[in-house]
Amino acid sequence: MTVGSSWIVPLVLLAAPLAVETVKREDFKTCDQIAFCKQHRAISVRHGSQNHHKWSLQEPTGYELLADSIAHSGAVWSANLQNSQNTLKLKVIGLADSTVRVQIDEPETAIRKRYVPNPSFVAVPEELAFESVENGAQEAKIVGGNKKVKVVVSYKPFIVNIFNELDELVAQVNRDGKLKVEEFRTKEEGKEYPDGFWEERFKGFTDHKQHGSSSVGVDISFVNFKTAYGLPEHADAFALRNTVGNTDPYRLYNLDVFEYELNNPMALYVSIPYILAHRANRSVGALWFNAAETWVDTQSSVTSKGLFGKMFDKVVGAGDNVPHFDAHFMSESGLVDIFFFVGPTVKDVQRQNAKLTGTTPLPPLFSIGYHQCRWNYNDEQDVAAVNKGFDDHDMPMDVIWLDIEHTDGKKYFTWDKHKFPTPNDMVHKVAENGRKMVTIVDPHIKKDDGYYVYKDAKDKGLFVKRTDGSNFEGHCWPGASEYLDFWHPDTRSYWKDQFSFDRYVGSSSNLHIWNDMNEPSVFSGPEITMDKESIHYGGIEHREVHNMYGMMYTSATFDGLMARTGGKERPFILSRAGFIGTQRTAAIWTGDNTADWGHLEIAAPMTLSLSIAGVPFVGADVGGFFGNPDEQLLSRWYQTGAFQPFFRAHAHIDTRRREPWLFSEQTQGIIREALRTRYALLPYWYTLFQQHTETGVPPMRPLFYEFENDDSLLEEQKQWMVGNGILARPVVEKDTFNVQVKLPRGEHKNERWYEWVSGAEARGESIYVDAPITFTPVYQRGGTIIPTWQRIRRSATLMRDDPLTLFVALNSEGNSKGEIYMDDGQTHDYQSGKFVKASFTYKKESSTTAVLEGEHVGGNFAAKNWVERVVVRGVESSPKKVEITRVSDPVQPLEFSYDRDSKVLVIRKPEALITSSFKIHVEF
Ligand code: NOJ
Numbered sequence: 072m073t074v075g076s077s078w079i080v081p082l083v084l085l086a087a088p089l090a091v092e093t094v095k096r097e098d099f100k101t102c103d104q105i106a107f108c109k110q111h112r113a114i115s116v117r118h119g120s121q122n123h124h125k126w127s128l129q130e131p132t133g134y135e136l137l138a139d140s141i142a143h144s145g146a147v148w149s150a151n152l153q154n155s156q157n158t159l160k161l162k163v164i165g166l167a168d169s170t171v172r173v174q175i176d177e178p179e180t181a182i183r184k185r186y187v188p189n190p191s192f193v194a195v196p197e198e199l200a201f202e203s204v205e206n207g208a209q210e211a212k213i214v215g216g217n218k219k220v221k222v223v224v225s226y227k228p229f230i231v232n233i234f235n236e237l238d239e240l241v242a243q244v245n246r247d248g249k250l251k252v253e254e255f256r257t258k259e260e261g262k263e264y265p266d267g268f269w270e271e272r273f274k275g276f277t278d279h280k281q282h283g284s285s286s287v288g289v290d291i292s293f294v295n296f297k298t299a300y301g302l303p304e305h306a307d308a309f310a311l312r313n314t315v316g317n318t319d320p321y322r323l324y325n326l327d328v329f330e331y332e333l334n335n336p337m338a339l340y341v342s343i344p345y346i347l348a349h350r351a352n353r354s355v356g357a358l359w360f361n362a363a364e365t366w367v368d369t370q371s372s373v374t375s376k377g378l379f380g381k382m383f384d385k386v387v388g389a390g391d392n393v394p395h396f397d398a399h400f401m402s403e404s405g406l407v408d409i410f411f412f413v414g415p416t417v418k419d420v421q422r423q424n425a426k427l428t429g430t431t432p433l434p435p436l437f438s439i440g441y442h443q444c445r446w447n448y449n450d451e452q453d454v455a456a457v458n459k460g461f462d463d464h465d466m467p468m469d470v471i472w473l474d475i476e477h478t479d480g481k482k483y484f485t486w487d488k489h490k491f492p493t494p495n496d497m498v499h500k501v502a503e504n505g506r507k508m509v510t511i512v513d514p515h516i517k518k519d520d521g522y523y524v525y526k527d528a529k530d531k532g533l534f535v536k537r538t539d540g541s542n543f544e545g546h547c548w549p550g551a552s553e554y555l556d557f558w559h560p561d562t563r564s565y566w567k568d569q570f571s572f573d574r575y576v577g578s579s580s581n582l583h584i585w586n587d588m589n590e591p592s593v594f595s596g597p598e599i600t601m602d603k604e605s606i607h608y609g610g611i612e613h614r615e616v617h618n619m620y621g622m623m624y625t626s627a628t629f630d631g632l633m634a635r636t637g638g639k640e641r642p643f644i645l646s647r648a649g650f651i652g653t654q655r656t657a658a659i660w661t662g663d664n665t666a667d668w669g670h671l672e673i674a675a676p677m678t679l680s681l682s683i684a685g686v687p688f689v690g691a692d693v694g695g696f697f698g699n700p701d702e703q704l705l706s707r708w709y710q711t712g713a714f715q716p717f718f719r720a721h722a723h724i725d726t727r728r729r730e731p732w733l734f735s736e737q738t739q740g741i742i743r744e745a746l747r748t749r750y751a752l753l754p755y756w757y758t759l760f761q762q763h764t765e766t767g768v769p770p771m772r773p774l775f776y777e778f779e780n781d782d783s784l785l786e787e788q789k790q791w792m793v794g795n796g797i798l799a800r801p802v803v804e805k806d807t808f809n810v811q812v813k814l815p816r817g818e819h820k821n822e823r824w825y826e827w828v829s830g831a832e833a834r835g836e837s838i839y840v841d842a843p844i845t846f847t848p849v850y851q852r853g854g855t856i857i858p859t860w861q862r863i864r865r866s867a868t869l870m871r872d873d874p875l876t877l878f879v880a881l882n883s884e885g886n887s888k889g890e891i892y893m894d895d896g897q898t899h900d901y902q903s904g905k906f907v908k909a910s911f912t913y914k915k916e917s918s919t920t921a922v923l924e925g926e927h928v929g930g931n932f933a934a935k936n937w938v939e940r941v942v943v944r945g946v947e948s949s950p951k952k953v954e955i956t957r958v959s960d961p962v963q964p965l966e967f968s969y970d971r972d973s974k975v976l977v978i979r980k981p982e983a984l985i986t987s988s989f990k991i992h993v994e995f
Contacts, residue, residue, distance in 0.1 A: 094332045098274075099598050102319045106267025107253070107286035108366045111401035112320065114249045114288075132251050136161065136226040141206050146198035148213050148222075151178070152229055152250075159252055161224075163231070167197040168423050169219040169414065173231050173244055175252065175289070175407035183255040183282055185406045186615040188362040190623060191652035193429030220413045223382070232382050233355075235413040240294050240386055241348075241355040242411055246379075249290040249399055252407065256283035276597035279604050281538065281612065288401035291357055291409065293348035295386050297371050297394040298785045300349070300773070301356075301684050304341035304649075304661065306333045309676035309773065309788040311346070311369045311396075320366040320401070325618050325648045327592035327599045330697060331662070333669045340590055340662045341649035342618040343684040345424070348396050349417055351780045356412035356420040357398075358427070361405035362619040362650060364603075368399040403603075404615045417776055418768055424685050425767025429655040431688050433764055436896030437507050438583075438643040438658070438688075439756045440469030440867035441746050442719035443730070444509075447476035450490035451497045454508075457730060458501050462865055464732045466743050467750045469866045471501055472509045472585065476724070481549035482522045483512040484575050494577030502581040505868030509645070510578075511585040514624050515593075517549035524569065528555060533562040535613065536606040543605045545593035554591055554601065557623035558616070559608035563630065570631030580636055583643040586628055586657065589621035590648045621648025622656075629656035639898050645717070649686060658688035658717045666695025666726075671708050672803040676788040678715050679773050687760070687769035690717030699727050702738040703805070703844060709745035710847040711801035714793055716756070716771050718749060741845055747863045748847075752793075754858040754875060754891055754936075759794045761892040761906075770794060777852075778815040787813065796855030796880070796889065798824070800848040812848050813837050821883040823853030825944040830878075830975040832945055853945060854882030856889025856911045861940070871896050874939035875985070877911060879923065881945035885915035891985060893934045906930035909985040913943065923991040925983055936985050941978040943993075950993045955981050957989045965991065 102108040114132060133154040140151035146165040151158055152175065160179070164172040176185060199216035213222040221234040231244035258269060268284045270277055293299055299311050302321045314320050314336060323342035331339060344359035344367070359365065373392045376383040386393050400407075412423035443461070448454050454471055461468040479485040486494050498508045516525050516534075528534055534542040534553040542553045555562050572578055593601050603614035616623075625646040632642030646657035653659065661677050664670040674691035681689045693712040694700050700708065709731075712718045722729055731742040759770035768776070772792040774784040790800040790813060800812045814824040816836050824833045827849035833840075840848050851857060857878040860870050871893075879887050894906035908929040915921045923941060949969035954962050966979040976993075983989035 094328055094330050094337070099326065099328065099337060100273055102366055104273060106265070106271055107284060107403050108320070108401055110265070111249070111251055111286065111288040111399070112366070112368065114251060132248055134159070134229040134245070134248070134250050136224060136229045138206070138208070138226055141211065143201070143204050143206075145200040146216075148201065148204060148211070150224070157252070157254060163213055163222050163224065165199045165201050165215045165220070166410075167199045168426050169215070169236060169412065169419065170423050170427065171215060171220050171222055171233065171411050171413070172196070173409045173411070175250065175287075177252065177254050181255060182257060185285070186362065186404065186611060187406060187408065188360060188616070188619050188651065190626070191360070191428055191619065191650065193427065193652070193655060196427055220411070233411050233413065235355065235415045237415055239353070240382055241353070241413055242357060243292045243294060243382070244409065245289050246292050247290040247397070249288060250407070251286070251288045253284045253286045255285050258283065273597055276602070278597065278602065279538070281604065285404045286402060287361070287405060287407045288399065289407050290397060290399045293346070293355055293357070293396040293398075295393060296348035296350050296355070296396045298349060299346050299369065299396040299398070300680060301343070301346040302367055303343050303680040303684050303686070304339040304677065305336055305680070306331050306339065306673050306677060307336060308334070309679050310786050312336070313370045314368050315370040320368040320399070323365040323367065323618060325590035325600070325621060325650070327588065327590050329663065330665065333673050340621070340647045341653070341659060341681070343649070343651055343681070343686065344400065345651070345684045346398055347417070347420060347683050349775055349785065351782045352416065354414045354417040354420045356424055358410040358412070358424065358651065359400045359402070360408040360410060360651070361402045362616045363402045363404040363614055364617060365400060365402040367401070369397065371396050404612070417779060418766065421683070421767045421769070428652050428685055430764050430767050431654045431686075431760070433641065433761055433901065434658070434688060435641040435643055436753070436757060436867050436871060437469040437505070439716070439753060439760065440718070441467060441749060442470040442472060442509070443468050444472035444474070444719055444721040445728070446474035446722065446724040448473055449476070451493065454497055455500065458504070458506065460730055460732055462504070464739060464743070466731060466746050467863055467865060467867070468506065468746070469868070470507045470509055470583075472719075472721070474511050475513070475548055477510060480517065482517050482519070482524070484524060484569055486577050491577075495579060498577075498579055498581050505866035507581050507583055509583045509585050509643070511587055512628065513548065513586070513588045514591055515545070515547035515549065515552035515554055515588060518544065518551040518553055525553070527565065528553070528562070531561055531565065533559055533565055535601065538604055538606060543601065545601065546595035547588060547592060554593070556607050557620070557627050558611055563627045566627040567631040567634050570628070570635045572635055580640050584628055584632060586621070586625045586644060586646045589624045589646060591620050619650040621646055622650040622653045625653065625657040626655070641897060641899060651685070654686040654688070658690070659686055660689065660717060660719065661691040663696045664692050666698035666700035666704060668704060668803065668805045670695050671704065671711060672789070674711065674715065675791060675803070678771060679788060679791060682769035682771045683773065685767070687763050687771065688716050689771070690715050690719060692719065692721040694720050694722060694729055696721055696723050697726070700729070702734050705729065705734065706738050706741040706844055707802050709742045711803060713745040713749040714797075714799035714801060714849070737844075744845070745847070750863050750867065750870065751859045751861055752857070753867055753870065754860055754893070755794060755796070758858065758890055758892040774798075774815060778817060780818045781815050784813070784815060796852050796857050797827070798850045798852065802842045802847070808841065808843050810840055810842050810848060811837060812840050812850070814850060823880070823882055823945060824850045825853065825880045827851055829973055830942060830944045831973040851878060851880040851944065853880045854887045855880055856887050856913065858889065858891040868896060872935040874937050876940040876942060877938055879911075879913045879941060879943040881913070881943065885921065886913060888912045893936060893985065894930070894932050901930070901932070904930055905932045907932045907934040907986050919995045921993040923993070925985065925989045927986050927988055934984070934986050938981050938983045938985070941981060941991065943976040943978070944974070946974055946976040948995055950976065950995050952994050953978050954992045955983065955989060956992070957983055958987050
């Protein structure tokens, strides 16, 4: 057995100098080395000049729809498609909330059922009967329920045209005629098959395809859109590039890529086959519901209306030349199964996707604080010292992590008895300051009959199998390992039980879980992963489900963490691999990045891309995993991480220790400041995560989410919004102490912006800002009210009941509004009403008066937080008096101060609880 990965045993790594190299490209396949990718990609070569031949409707695979096969009932419209070789079954299914599903499968006579990744759904998709169906001679017009979506199916050539509720053509399927489906076969002796049909070789590995090649592919065009996003995870720009004629297509195949390279479409740990296309005020999303290896060619083009046929007459406002963003999806198996979310706005699209695939449940409060990780904290003394170090240096921190070395020989759920003899006490001590710990639990199980998990799983038959029925075996951290099969219901219930406090000795509700290596990573396997011919429960081939292995794993872990407290406490799980639906059970980080400036810069596009694809709790290793960051890089990384959702420092075992106090006074000061800024904003982050559970909108957002009309922001990836109120543009460039910041002017060209720290108004649409090493360019948007905690303590949990300072930033009318959500921060009691939601509005009432009103708008949690200070930004003159009225109390004067230079008014001690209503009157 060969060790296919550069992940050799840590001892070797310890001895080796830490040279930061680049990825070993030869370990991973290119499109050309994969039969299905090569064949699908070759269907029509469209790169080169934008001449009209390429858009002729002579579709290469030549499918047409057989009008006499059309059937329709309720929300399902179906018909047969045919070309010279085979027949396929098309279904158009109407769903609730402006969503339509287009599914193309083999006919019922197929020798085998194709896999549909149903576990990715949050619930069975809610069908919505069509409003009307007209089956004409050449096309069928299908109008969705409530007229929120319309589908026009052209028969010959076969094209599906998707319209939004404004009757605008937004997407087309198979316009370029690339539909191709290889049917499952039984091998016939003497018959000739295309190259790679029954087996393929790569680097000494042979992949036998039991049922022959079963690939699917089709083109999807987003009409009247130039720019699109998504297809995470790639270490690449946020806006999708033109791959056609330039690079390999984007590859979606969950892989453990050692020292990944930047700015290329190679696969990484997560695969979410989702594209969001956006232009001013319009969005559309398409989810390719397929868990097999997938490649996607993308290209942005412009074509003159006449060449597209009559459908393009429907494209309004584009002139004669219509832009379109084209994506050619190619998967090794599964179905052509596409969900279109037709918006029409970007937040509508996000909600529509969330309705189908779910949101991230409200995270426990500690988990949005700062996490301290390294491979490895060596022993209990080390953990105690790190814990104390944060206190001694006055730095807040919420979680200490233990990587693989904490176990007894990489047997998860066990402890190294010498280094961690009293894990319960250790966790308990860390928890005294409200902090938590996380241990790593990987899916490879050490092949050792003395290890109870291995023995149990072997006896119960819970491992993934080879085609001969024996257990699949591969190498990973523990050496020879077997891999649990999370499609097997018994594996899922067995795994769930392993997290009970009595089974997982040393665990407690203060210990949470990190699921790593779950692509799955197999050092001895092809491309460092599991052989595709391996078999899961029910005869599923691994090739059919590869991309969802990690998601199935974390969801089983989630069930375990739920069960261990009887559903009372909220679990926290971090996962490296992910797929559609991962967001419901885990946070994701971007894996093994490197301590260099490029990796710092790419963290934003990578986390933005995951965010818009439905996975909001995301971050990158602060400091960079490989290599040793210098102080400037580390400082800038903390400043950046503080404004990204999952905020964790982590480092490779072979790097120098880098707890913050090991650096100069200045760097410590910068890190302290970054941490304190994060902790101050926790009430805001927490409220954003709660809002996400209702709307699907991620806390970290591209600028165009908030400024939908502004096409100049489409490529922006160095700045982003945290909620609707904060714009962050951390410095990610070496030796850079001035940066350009775009402050969008908004639809009415009257947005106002305030520099976060000084509160002074920043004027101008594009400003050049001084950003010395101690400074992070961050701005508050006029019209918003942001709740903060200003008494920074050791951990988030200790701050939960703290008083609030409200930052009120006035818009051009002198108004603003905001919200806060609070609960106990750790249990599910909020689901039965134990939460509080309060709204804040600041209104200019007349030329001489304004009022800030706090209103309790929901929930019955007895929150202790009260407003201790209000900072109003953009106030033109000093008030004469400020007074407060609380529910039944008499009017009381309040102290205040006004700074003429920054135009900031500070109102002191209103002492108003967020659970009751109050009004602060300001008189000028
Ligand atoms: C790979 C992970 O990406 C990394 O974060 C971790 O430290 C190592 N595995 C060891 O567990």
